[in-house]
Structure formats: C-alpha cells, structure tokens
Amino acid sequence: MILLIDLCYRNGSLGFDEFVRPVARIVRHSGNDVIPVHFRSLTDPLLSRAEAVILCGTPLADTAFLAEPGAFSWLKETSLPVLGICAGMEVICTIFGGTLRPCTEIGMTEVSVIGNDPIFQGSGSFSAYEIHTLACSSKQDLEVLAVSNQCIQIVRHPEKTIYGVMFHPEVRNNWVIDRFLTCSVEGIISP
C-alpha cells in the first residue's frame, strides 16, 4: 500500500482534488493500493502498513503545513521510501536542516538533472510543471540531484530513501512517480 499524504490546510479541502487525486490515479494505474490521509490524521499504524509514502502538493496560497513541523518529525525516523512533491519537498527540506526562500515559478520550466540516481538516471533535462512561491536553500543535509535556472528541483537524503521534487510530476511527468514506486518496491533504492 502506498500512503498519500494530503498537506492542504484542512482535511477534505478543494486542494485534495487538484493535488492528491491525480497522484492517486497514477499510483493506482501502476498496480498499487492507495490510502490518502491528511497530514494531521497520520498515525503510526498507517505508516507501518505502507510500502512507500508520497507527500503531495498544495495550492499556491496554502502554506499552513509549514507552521506544523511536528506533524512531520516521523520523517527523521522512517526507513520507508518517501517522495515529497512541491509542498512535500519543502517539508523534507525544513525537516533535514534546510530553509526556504521566496522563489516563484508558475508554468512549464526546464529541469536539469546534475546528480546520479537510479530514478533520474538518463533523464538529462526535461520540461516540468511548476507552481510554487518558495524554494529550498542549498544549506541542508540533502544531495541536490537537479536544478532549474531559479532553484533546486530534486533532492535526495544521503542515507535514506527520501526524495523531494519541486515540480509536479503528476502533470506530464508520470514517469517520476512510476520509477519511484518501481525502485521502492523492487528495492533498487535503499537506505
């Protein structure tokens, strides 16, 4: 089972349809069961049942999740594969020693892969859909795998199977989610 965590400001918000449901479709299409859960309702039993976790994005104006870092402290302990999308990457950056700075990208942006990784191997550069007003600083305990001309686009924890992507892979880059799931399930990526 793949756990999809909704980071929107409240459970059952309109943001769920836009940022969680499209990811759930891709995950189900790849043959996995999905359980969506709001970040304030996440429990240890749910985490223990998951094979991997995806932290989904939020509407541009929705940054309420940043005021509740305690809700994400489990990331420090977990050995599960985790993919953070946009807001999810912002959470991962702040939990692992980074800070956020204002940086707005809305629309299609060129992403250049600069690091070696089983998920992004051979990707070179690709066009991706962005919708964010914040970006991660480079001072963090994470490896930078890709950049745009404005900010860091992909990070990976050096010792955990935790990834963050600033772009929205559910729009025109389903392959990122597919490869993350394949690599997670097959153990190609491991701590």
Add this chain to the structure above:
Amino acid sequence: MRLGVLCSGGKDSLFACMMAMEREEVVCLIALRSRNEESYMFHTPNVSLVPLQAEAAELPLVEMPTEGMEEEELEDLRAALVCAREKHRIDGVVTGAILSIYQAARVQRICNTLGLWCFNPLWYTDQESYLDSLIRNGFRVIISGVFSEPFDEKWLGRPLDRASVVLLNQYRERYGITLTGEGGEYETFVLDAPFFKKRIEIVEASSEYHNYRGFYRITGARLVGK
C-alpha cells in the same frame, strides 16, 4: 472561504462550481465576455447567457467585457477578479481547467499577484469518470460549438448524454480528441445543474456550420421551474 467561480457557461466551470459549493462558500460567478471567437483563454459560444445561469443558481455575477486578444485579455481577467474581490470579498477563485497548462498557469499567476487562492478541482481528473459523474448528478448540457473533425452539424444543440459519451469515446480512439473537449474540439452550455433553482429552457436557437466548425447560437431562452 469565500470563492468566485470563473464561469464560461460550459460544463467544466459549472461542475467545478458544484464541487466548490460542497466544500466552501461560493459567493459569485465571474464571466469574461470575449468578443473574439478565437480567444486563447475564454470560450465564447453563448457566454452571453451566463447571466441567466447566475440567476438560475441565485448567485451574483461579475461580468467583464474583453476583446479576447492574446495576453491583453489577461488584464481584463485581472480587472474582473479585482472587481469580485471588492464587491464580494472573495478569498479565492475556482476554474474548470482540466488539462490546459496555458489557461491554468495564467489564472494562477494573476491570483498569486492579487493574493487570491486558486483552485482547479477538475485538474487532471479521469475524464470518463468525470463525464459519468456529470450525467449522474443531473447536469443538463448541450453541445454549443464544434471545432474539429469528425463533428458534423448534427452535434450542434445535441444533449451531452450517455449516447453522446459513447460516440465521443469512439472519436477519442479514432481521431484523438480529448473526451471532455479540453483541446477545444467542442464546447458546451449548461441548461440545468443540481444547484440551479430553475432550469433554462431554449426558446429560439440557430445553427451555423461549415467544414467541421459550427456554433449553436441560443437567441432566446428563459428560466422555468424544475
């Protein structure tokens, strides 16, 4: 949260409106009345009847004319959103965008500069399930314009019902249309929605069609009880 729904009169904006009503407070509809039938942003067939839809839904309408010229029409959209914020104190905007990054990104940018939330509840939805849900929820929708092969004149004014969806699925497989018409292959007009207090009855209409391009122009319509 007080929301304004960008409304073209078509199925996507009014279905998004219903979704928004289920979760938040919809306080107005917002319509851009484009004089350009080739507008990049705003669909045009029968947009002049959005006031009747607003009346049917008992929602106030913020209406803004636009020449519909590329990029300049975005200034008109900005003006409409500013007006909706001043008149109806909206916190955010809802659109019916499904796949169009061109449209969604432009609305997002304007909302961002105005400090408004922006929601696209149909974004990357499963198009088949969406059309099924549209029909199941009791929306009455007609085809108000066709703009691509293989749509013939008979589609103009045709109800978007289960039989139409079967045909649209065949067109998708054979001609590569998007099932919901998001690629501009066809446009729709909503005559009734679950949240309408009255439904729209067409009194007079005419069709205009040439070479896979046609409009169903409603020249007379009224509200009747449901």
